Ligand SMILES: O=C(O)CCC(=O)C(=O)O
C-alpha cells in the first residue's frame with residue numbers, strides 16, 4: 001500500500017513505499033545494474049588499501065565533486081531517469097513539508113548480503129547544518145541499522161523494501177549513525193541516496209564519501 005509511514009519524529013525518520021510502482025521499479029533496477037559504470041575504489045585504513053565492500057557511482061551537478069581517500073572524484077552527469085526519480089522524491093518530501101533540492105546522489109550497489117556499508121553519519125560539512133538524505137531502495141529488502149551517538153537508547157532496524165524511500169530528516173545525522181550490515185540475504189540491492197551539497201562552503205575538495213573511515217561492523 002503506497003504511502004508515508006512516520007517511524008520517528010525526533011529525529012525525523014519516515015518511509016514511503018511504492019515510489020516508482022511496477023514494472024518501472026524493477027526495470028530501473030535492471031537498467032542501472034547493467035548500464036552504470038560501477039566503481040570499487042579503495043580506502044586507506046590503518047595504512048592499508050581496502051576495496052570498499054560494495055560498488056558505487058557518484059552522480060550529480062558538475063560542481064558536486066567529493067574527496068574520497070585523498071582523491072577527488074567528479075560526479076558523472078545525471079542520468080535522465082535518475083533525475084526524474086529525484087524530482088519524484090522532491091514532490092514526496094514537499095508533501096511532508098520539506099523543501100529540498102538534491103544536487104547529487106550516491107548510488108550503492110550490493111551484489112548480495114555479504115556486501116555492506118559500515119557505521120557512519122552523513123554529516124560532512126559540505127552537506128550543511130542538518131542534512132536531509134532521501135534513500136531509495138531497489139532490489140533485495142535489507143535492514144538499515146541505526147544506533148544513537150550519545151546517551152542511552154537501543155539500536156534499531158529499519159527494513160527497506162524494494163521501491164521504498166527512506167527519509168532521513170532533521171536530526172538523523174546528528175543524533176544517529178547508520179550501517180548496512182552483512183546479512184544472509186540473497187540478491188542484488190541498489191540504493192540511491194540523494195543529497196544536497198552546499199557549494200561553495202569553504203569547500204576545498206568536496207565531500208567525504210560514507211564509509212570513508214574505519215568501518216565498525218559491530
Ligand atoms: O544502502 C543504503 O541504504 C545506505 C547507504 C548510505 O548510508 C549512504 O549512501 O550514505
Ligand SMILES: [Fe+2]
Pocket residue numbers: 120121122178193210
Ligand atoms: Fe549514509
